[in-house]
Amino acid sequence: MSTAPRIAAAKRDWGHDERGCTVLHIDMDAFFASLEIARHPELANKPVIIGTGNRAVVSAANYEARKYGINSAMPASRAHQLCPGGVFLPVDHHYYSQISRDIFGTIFSRVTDQIEQVSVDECYMDVAGALLEWGSPLRIGAWLREQVRARHGITCSVGIASNKLVAKMASTNAKPDGMLLIPVARQAEFVQMMPLRGIPGIGPALERRLDEHGIDSVKALAEIDLPLLESIAGSRITAERLYNVARGLDARPIVTHAPEKSIGAEHTFPQDVSDAASVCGLLRRCCDDVASTLRRKGFVARTVTVKLRFPDLSVTTKSLTIEQPADSASALLPVTLRLLRAMLDIPADATPARLPRAIRLAGMSVSGLSDRATTVIQPTLDDVLAESGADGHVSTTQTRLRGAEEALDAIRGRFGSGSAQLGI
Numbered sequence: 031m032s033t034a035p036r037i038a039a040a041k042r043d044w045g046h047d048e049r050g051c052t053v054l055h056i057d058m059d060a061f062f063a064s065l066e067i068a069r070h071p072e073l074a075n076k077p078v079i080i081g082t083g084n085r086a087v088v089s090a091a092n093y094e095a096r097k098y099g100i101n102s103a104m105p106a107s108r109a110h111q112l113c114p115g116g117v118f119l120p121v122d123h124h125y126y127s128q129i130s131r132d133i134f135g136t137i138f139s140r141v142t143d144q145i146e147q148v149s150v151d152e153c154y155m156d157v158a159g160a161l162l163e164w165g166s167p168l169r170i171g172a173w174l175r176e177q178v179r180a181r182h183g184i185t186c187s188v189g190i191a192s193n194k195l196v197a198k199m200a201s202t203n204a205k206p207d208g209m210l211l212i213p214v215a216r217q218a219e220f221v222q223m224m225p226l227r228g229i230p231g232i233g234p235a236l237e238r239r240l241d242e243h244g245i246d247s248v249k250a251l252a253e254i255d256l257p258l259l260e261s262i263a264g265s266r267i268t269a270e271r272l273y274n275v276a277r278g279l280d281a282r283p284i285v286t287h288a289p290e291k292s293i294g295a296e297h298t299f300p301q302d303v304s305d306a307a308s309v310c311g312l313l314r315r316c317c318d319d320v321a322s323t324l325r326r327k328g329f330v331a332r333t334v335t336v337k338l339r340f341p342d343l344s345v346t347t348k349s350l351t352i353e354q355p356a357d358s359a360s361a362l363l364p365v366t367l368r369l370l371r372a373m374l375d376i377p378a379d380a381t382p383a384r385l386p387r388a389i390r391l392a393g394m395s396v397s398g399l400s401d402r403a404t405t406v407i408q409p410t411l412d413d414v415l416a417e418s419g420a421d422g423h424v425s426t427t428q429t430r431l432r433g434a435e436e437a438l439d440a441i442r443g444r445f446g447s448g449s450a451q452l453g454i
């Protein structure tokens with residue numbers, strides 16, 4: 031819940047020139063409180079405060095509650111004093127993150143994968159690559175807002191600008207339930223109508239320091255030259271940042287990261303089994319599924335974890351971090367089977383038909399995910415020595431097997447997931 035100041039005059043039409051405005055900042059309005067009202071419609075129009083208990087703090091408050099001066103991080107007991115008639119609800123993180131995952135995974139990801147998620151209810155989106163399909167940033171913003179409302183009955187606000195700084199300030203001033211486009215030509219003017227605290231990153235200490243030098247607004251800040259700013263701020267880096275923000279400039283890129291922490295597959299056997307072939311076969315199908323998901327999502331994984339559940343319902347897991355980040359079953363399966371052996375104390379040279387323990391459930395997952403496109407995957411020195419051809423071109427066993435699996439993805443895409451598998 032943002033406590034950044036809003037300027038009523040900023041929420042107006044700044045013109046419709048969208049050129050260069052490819053950064054969206056999307057922020058749910060009073061997210062937790064709105065979700066509670068969406069599932070308890072009888073609470074609509076009442077002050078709703080999320081956070082109960084003597085020692086609790088307010089996690090969220092709807093706009094009705096904010097009229098009483100309630101805001102986030104305030105002790106819940108204080109909120110009770112301010113608004114004794116308010117509806118106080120406990121925080122249901124599980125529910126809020128479930129809806130958040132749907133909003134990001136089902137709605138936002140339809141537009142682009144260039145998303146920097148800042149929190150459970152807030153993100154930046156770079157739509158430059160989506161314009162060919164979607165036409166304009168305003169259209170994208172309107173579609174996102176409509177989808178969030180239709181699917182979840184809550185509202186969000188969208189700021190559209192040429193950079194993260196101005197987009198965030200725009201969404202803040204668009205709230206609640208608004209959208210604000212700040213054309214490139216107007217971004218300095220927009221920023222300069224704000225108080226200093228309206229700039230993300232300027233907190234009370236910096237505000238005080240600037241005020242001591244007679245700088246009490248962004249407009250005043252924009253009139254100070256860089257050397258003077260440096261002497262006031264005490265560092266070149268802070269001075270440059272202040273110099274830029276006072277002009278609505280911000281060079282920070284959108285930083286996308288893998289939203290998923292792990293990808294896994296597991297299955298419970300219809301009956302407990304102890305024959306090695308069944309368990310290995312199942313783990314191999316899990317590797318296949320997981321690798322296929324990794325490739326579809328463009329990730330590679332560094333860590334493999336195997337999970338076993340026994341007839342007494344006890345569970346054990348074991349993990350191994352692999353040398354080369356991988357997205358192929360041919361790389362994941364040997365590690366998975368190695369972990370299985372270690373978990374059941376099977377010697378490396380033994381190949382028993384029956385496992386020492388019966389298994390009820392088996393599965394594997396991968397974590398340590400990163401974007402394949404930005405992850406450097408080098409063949410090991412051994413691979414290179416063993417496999418460089420006469421022309422010096424390196425084609426390792428792993429890259430060839432991965433190519434075969436990619437071909438299988440296409441077959442499975444057409445005929446279903448059980449239609450083909452690699453004979454590893």
Ligand SMILES: [Mg+2]
Pocket residue numbers: 031032057058059060061151152
């Ligand atoms: Mg929010």
